[in-house]
Amino acid sequence: MAEPVASEADDGPRAPDGSPLPDRTLPTFERDVRRMFTHIARGYEWFDHVASLGNDLLWRPRALWELDRFRRAGPVARALDIGCGTGELARLVTHHYGAARVVGADFTRAMLENAASESATRSEREHLGYVRATALKLPFADGSFDLVTNAFVARNLSDLRTAFREVHRVLRPGGVFLTLEITEPSSPFVNRLFHAYFDRVVPWLGSAVGSEGPYRYLPRSLKTLPDPGSFLALLSECGFPRVSARPQSSGIVTTFLAEAGEDSVTRSR
Ligand SMILES: C[S@@+](CC[C@H](N)C(=O)[O-])C[C@H]1O[C@@H](n2cnc3c(N)ncnc32)[C@H](O)[C@@H]1O
Numbered sequence: 001m002a003e004p005v006a007s008e009a010d011d012g013p014r015a016p017d018g019s020p021l022p023d024r025t026l027p028t029f030e031r032d033v034r035r036m037f038t039h040i041a042r043g044y045e046w047f048d049h050v051a052s053l054g055n056d057l058l059w060r061p062r063a064l065w066e067l068d069r070f071r072r073a074g075p076v077a078r079a080l081d082i083g084c085g086t087g088e089l090a091r092l093v094t095h096h097y098g099a100a101r102v103v104g105a106d107f108t109r110a111m112l113e114n115a116a117s118e119s120a121t122r123s124e125r126e127h128l129g130y131v132r133a134t135a136l137k138l139p140f141a142d143g144s145f146d147l148v149t150n151a152f153v154a155r156n157l158s159d160l161r162t163a164f165r166e167v168h169r170v171l172r173p174g175g176v177f178l179t180l181e182i183t184e185p186s187s188p189f190v191n192r193l194f195h196a197y198f199d200r201v202v203p204w205l206g207s208a209v210g211s212e213g214p215y216r217y218l219p220r221s222l223k224t225l226p227d228p229g230s231f232l233a234l235l236s237e238c239g240f241p242r243v244s245a246r247p248q249s250s251g252i253v254t255t256f257l258a259e260a261g262e263d264s265v266t267r268s269r
Contacts (some may be wrong), residue, residue, distance in 0.1 A: 014213060024158070024224055030134075032107050033156050036214045037085070041110035043209065051202050052213075059248055060089050060151055063180040063255040064096050066246045067147075070257040071176050076100045080145045080170065081264050082135045082163075083107075083153030087115035087128075088195030089180075092126045093149060095121075100147075103140075105133040135163045143172040151180040154231075155221040164238035171260040177240065179231075179258055182222055185251040194252055198222070228254055 012032045015021045020039050022032035040047065048056050076097040081090040084104030106112050112130050120128070133139050135150075148167045157163045167177050182198075182232045185191045198202060199219045206215025226234060232243045240258035247254050 010250060012015045013070065015207075015216055017207060017210060017212045019211050019213035022217050024221075029158050030107075030191055034249070037108040038110040040211050040214050041086070041108065044111065044114065045088065047160050047205075047209065047211075051205055055252075059180060059253050060092055062248055063149075063151070063241050064092060066255045067176065067178050067257060069151075070244055070259075072174070072259070074146070076146045076175065078145045079103070079147040079149065080105060080138075080140070082138075082148060082150040082167070083156070084115060084130065085111045085152075087118060087130070089149055089151045090115070090128060090130075091118070091124055093147070094124050097147075098123065098127075100127065102128045104128065104130045105135075105138070106130070107132060107134045138166045140170045143175075144167055144170050146172060146175045147178070148175070149178040149180075152179045152182065154179055155225050155261065160226070161238060162235060164235060164240075167179060168239040168260050173262045176257060177235070177260065178255065180253060180255050181225065183228060183247070183251055183254040184222070186247075187250060190250045190252075195219075228256070231256055232258075 012028055012035055013021050013023045013026065020032060020036040022029055022036050026032065077100055078099050079093050080099060081093060081102065081104045084106050087104050089103035090102055094100070094140065097145045106115075112132055115130055131139065136159060146170055154160060154186060165224060171177060177214045178233045186195050202218060203212060203215045206212050225231070228245045232245055235243045235256065235258040239261050241261045242259040245254050248256070
């Protein structure tokens with residue numbers, strides 16, 4: 001990866017059941033996020049399908065459908081999926097843009113090991129590869145990609161502005177950035193149902209599988225994400241003049257889309 005990461009010491013904040021519980025106010029936050037994803041890597045996909053009641057299987061394909069409606073003409077020959085985890089979105093992107101070369105990047109070794117151990121189709125073997133890298137300092141040259149995606153990663157980043165500027169740097173002008181993320185439903189009724197489930201049932205399910213910390217962290221992490229309007233404003237500030245937010249499932253998740261401008265504010269000469 002581009003820069004050495006801190007050693008994966010086995011200390012740090014924990015829930016009562018001993019599982020990692022990252023705290024954003026601590027200087028060790030990034031390392032603790034990595035420890036948390038190391039802890040849940042093995043059952044990650046299975047737990048995600050159960051906790052989202054299967055909806056996550058629809059959210060990623062729908063996000064790519066929204067991407068196609070947003071994107072202007074031009075090939076997608078090179079794509080990067082940041083925080084690829086076990087590779088669910090990276091694999092979909094590989095199949096969606098059959099001719100593209102796709103890179104999945106993640107800073108948690110255990111998640112990448114699970115991604116690599118998935119039985120790959122022929123197209124995945126030929127077109128998809130994985131690298132260990134942090135979203136805050138991407139190991140790619142300026143303008144390397146036509147498309148950058150990420151799903152359920154933004155909440156975990158210590159510095160969204162730095163991450164967005166890095167994405168802008170590695171995209172070609174006119175390239176598109178897609179972020180799929182959990183968001184607050186705007187309807188008060190749906191919002192109440194959502195929080196009853198997300199703040200209580202999901203941590204309870206997590207504690208049933210020895211992961212109370214990660215699934216207590218999940219609703220906390222949502223509170224630190226900017227609201228959709230501020231999220232789009234930050235993207236614009238980071239060099240993306242054309243932006244859009246497309247809610248799914250009554251706003252429980254949102255697909256944020258952003259087109260990289262021609263300016264070179266984040267690109268080296
Ligand atoms: C909730 S998982 C999402 C995985 C996958 N994108 C999906 O759709 O299932 C978040 C992933 O982001 C990764 N991640 C979090 N912060 C990161 C960072 N700063 N740099 C790279 N990867 C990061 C974690 O290691 C984890 O694999």
